[in-house]
Amino acid sequence: MIVEEPGSKPTVRPPYRLSPPELADMKKQIEYVLEKKLIQLSTSPYGAPVLFTPKPDGSLRMCIDYKALNKLTIKNRYHIPRIDDLLDQLRGATIFYKQDLRSGYWQIRMADNSIHKTAFRTRYGS
Template identity: 50%
Template sequence: TNWVPGAAPVTRAPYRLAPSGMKDLSEQLKELSDKGVIRPSSSPWGAPVLSVKKKDGSFRMCIDYRELNELTVKNRYPLPRIDDLFDQLQRTSVYSKIDLRLSYHQLRVREEDIPKTTFETRHGHYEFQVMPFGLTNAPTVFMDLMNRVC
């Protein structure tokens, strides 16, 4: 990933979370760590974490990468227009659906960029080893890869 010239690391203190959100966050951090998705970090970068309540009452960990995204040079790879996709579907008779659950987590982050993915929680400082959701260039990087594969 390319960065705005002269950009210094940004860090924000963790947001306050409800006790129920803290419990879910702790479990999610353990699961992500056990799977090798995240690891402890001492990076000077640090984005805060939000807990968003899901329909089932549990909480989803979301990372607020807004400040990091402002320092990121945007990847201009073209994302498809929805109307173009629907036009392509009209000429087909067989459809397949593939669920790419946690698809971004299949893509490794370059070692030199891993510290920039750092996020801060009351449980510690962690960094992603795979592409997290919320980075400004994640959709275009993923679309580029899918177009190369298909």
């Protein structure tokens, strides 16, 4: 769940300028995730801009810039467990499961009341 500071207003930033190849790739990627129902059209008052980073294979990874939302979000203060403690907990275990999350950021369940806060804006809509 995304919990914001009390009294904060929805964050909205204008879209970044993108090159023609980035615009073409963005349109293709958005059509794909819409078709797969991984995203949906939105009328949310929130809106983060899209940018691209190159992947090792030369293709482009579409990223959403949530810096403005992150500034207003109340952070969880959980300590990260020590690796040796986690490995100690596996002592005596005989069955292990490995899961490959190719696109892990698509596979994380989000609280229904936080979904509208993750809206992003493009020249093709929100």
